[in-house]
Amino acid sequence: MSESYDLLIVGGGINGAGIARDATGRGLSVCLCERDDLAAHTSSASTKLIHGGLRYLEQYHFNLVGKALAERQVLLRAAPHIIWPLRFVLPHQSHLRPGWMIRLGLFLYDHLGGRRQVFPRSRRVSLKGHASGAPLRDEFRTGFVYSDAWVQDARLVVLNAMDAQERGATILTRTHCVGAQRDANGWTVQVASADHGTSHIRAKALVNATGPWAVQFLDQVAKVRHDHALRLVKGSHIVVPRLFEHRYAYIFQQPDRRVVFAIPYETDFTLIGTTDVDYHDDPSAPRIAPDEAQYLCDAVNRYFKRHVTPADVVWNYSGVRPLLDDEQSNASQVTRDYLLEMDQQGAPLLNVFGGKLTTYRKLAEEAVDLMAPLFQQATAAWTSEGPPLPGGDRPDIDTWQSELQALHPWLPESLARRWVRSYGSRCRRVIGPARALADLGEHFGHDLYQAEVDYLCKAEWARTTDDVLWRRSKLGLRFSAPQVNKLSTYLASRAAAPVGSASNEHSSL
Template sequence: MTEQFDLLVVGGGINGAGIARDAAGRGLSVCLCERDDLAAHTSSASTKLIHGGLRYLEQYEFALVGKALAEREVLLRAAPHIIWPLRFVLPHQSHLRPAWMIRLGLFLYDNLGRGRRTLPGSRRVNLKHHESGPPLRDEFQTGFIYSDAWVQDARLVVLNAMDAMERGATIYTRTRCVSVSRDADGWTAELESAHGGRSTVTAKVLVNATGPWAVQFLDQVARIGHDHALRLVKGSHIVVPRLFEHEHAYIFQQPDRRIVFAIPYEHDFTLIGTTDVEYRSDPSAPHIDDEETHYLCDAANRYFKKTITPADVVWSYSGVRPLLDDEQGNASEVTRDYLLELDQQGALLLNVFGGKLTTYRKLAEEAMDRLAPWLPNASAAWTSKGHPLPGGECQDVDVLQRELQSAHPWLPPSLAWRLVHSYGSRTMRILGQARSLQDLGEHFGGHLYQAEVDYLRAMEWAVDARDILWRRSKLGLRFNPEQVACLTAYLADAPPRHPIHGNQKKCFPAL
């Protein structure tokens, strides 16, 4: 039997999930297919920031920065459980950029964008009298502080897909789009699951949101001529044991005029990144190389008293950014803006090129606004009007944690914090009627219990251990090989539960 939809979205990264959510919320029938896990590639390999992009001001990308800063406010309201404010410290080195240039850039950063601004503005600080100063080498005496936000990037993708599903969308993970064909009325697509089963769907509109594979999709699957080229740039990060105790992040200027972040990560670690390296291999399997690792260690060592070496790296990851090829010589100077191309040679095809995590919602809104004239049943844009992502219904996450621990005093504080900052007001769907840790079922390690694993399989499309340990969470940092094997065995033996539908609009209604 052939399933029929208004929209078929190919690609389960942040742009595909965002478009599926926007379209479903407009009352359209939507199918999204992703050949791997949601956020399996670029969207889970970011620097984990919702930010305007301070360094883009030097490239005169004022419109992009303004758009991103406005989106930062929207996303802070939509997902306060997985996105929260973060203050950045920029130690000053006058031979790299003069103080007046930094002050001007921060003034623009404080004032670009539309609407209300809830985060504190920038200021100059004496590092000798600020908590961020002691970890730095003694020559750094002056710094600048500004605001941006932190995000659990892979969870942002999953929550968009969840919201799309709860608004009626069909989400297929581990399902490859094998072929598509078009006629004047629509598209016919053949989908193949990881188990080899095949099905056919039809759609009025096809959205190519395949990220680094966008051109390959046109060439090999759709077989449509085009004149676009993507520039693939690898960005790598390293994670080391915590280098400082406070909760500020750092932004470090480098001799090559790039910038590198050092960010508090998962309580006990520091995240350092990123690199910008031209990439011409398979986007499915990027890996950090020795040169990148040394570059990031050297970048940190120019600023921190405590030096690090590649031997200190406990984890690293790399992602491939699909950037618009604007023929810039330096990969770090290629625009991070996006292009939406509407192909009307027969049934509608929308190609999504480029983009960044922070502007995904705006990209999705613009995409659906472009398509709306051909979809008369589509309602108006809606995602900017305060509609929260699943779990983000209550704005004060600290209050949620206090309520949770008051009702469940047996929960370790670290576990309560992680649950609330991952699932927000939906934490109770995991805990259910539990009255002790034992009631949560098998303990796999790192305060990961069977109840959470079952929830992730039922509600968030988690299939294997990597989905759970490195995308739905970062508990992989705390798991040993034996614990991974135990979790893997449980996932292989236990039949998955069916997804739970419905909305939860109140904060912990069971409390």
């Protein structure tokens, strides 16, 4: 096989998927290849926030914070089904930061994003009379409340890839880029996959969006000389049974001047994170260390009446962030901004270094702006005011859930809620022709049915239990080992079944 494109993007994390969507929408022919699943690594291991980064103000990163704050409302408009506002409570400890400093920081936070901000402004609250004060230790009497947003991070990546594909892009998952050679007219890239073996792709320009592997890609695959270095920083999170009943999240100051979040998670849990630890091992397999788990437990125990220990952890995850090495001694102070480098010593090569989830759309827009002059057919930037991501055309999620249940009164409320918060208006494609719960097919556990699994396999590139249970959803928190095995057996049988068989064509897309 030998296909030819304007642009070949290597890397299926948030930056690669965002660039694919932007470029395809501007009229370029695009192919994206990803060695594993979409969002298999860093992009699914975040704190799940769309935020400006309040703590970065203390490091004078005003441009980064302002850019991120402006993006919050752009992304909320683009994906209201998987992104929603969240109010954060910062209990005050005067010996860590004086009140005037926090008020000044929050004033800047309220205004740096521009005048069109739709998020509620920050305010000071008495914790004794506020819902968020009940779980806190008695010595915390005053707090500050401010706004940011929550996101289903892996789903954000998938939706960008879906939109790119629906606009004409080719998305190749489980496809490893093993070699790339440039000449005067473009790149010849060798890729390998279990399904199709080895093949070659021609592209006029190449994008290195491989995240933690960006330097390794240059050294070992493209074999391009460079003078860049990445600092790999591991961020770990723990999930424990729910520590509070209300909908507020917390940001806790620590004696080492870092902050740790405690966030309502999947209804019955609390997410706690993150750490910042320099990392020197394989980015594919980061693992939380015992001292990281203890650090996170200690961090929340300084504030909550109810203490947690590592024994309470029901799940943990770690991700490796590829940060620009600015020679900071403290890993938590390394810049989260990004660098786009255009190498035109021959066929064009765009390298993406660093970045954060919140600013991915802006990064993608700037990346395609750099490449657009190479292509006469390229049109203007469009994603800031363009159509929403797939499923995001119904901004009033609560109203859409009510309408969905009125159309399908047999749908359990909890299932309808989860589907609306995962698929938005595309719930109809998951339901297909079903007229009763039994019509959704085999039940795998909790509220996961065959119709949803089939949809994820056909429309969202899901192939394994981890794809379904941990990236496309977080149902892995609720599944037992026998239920995981049952799903695994079905996925294996589905993959082996001939195209067009009943197991492959359960739901109508």
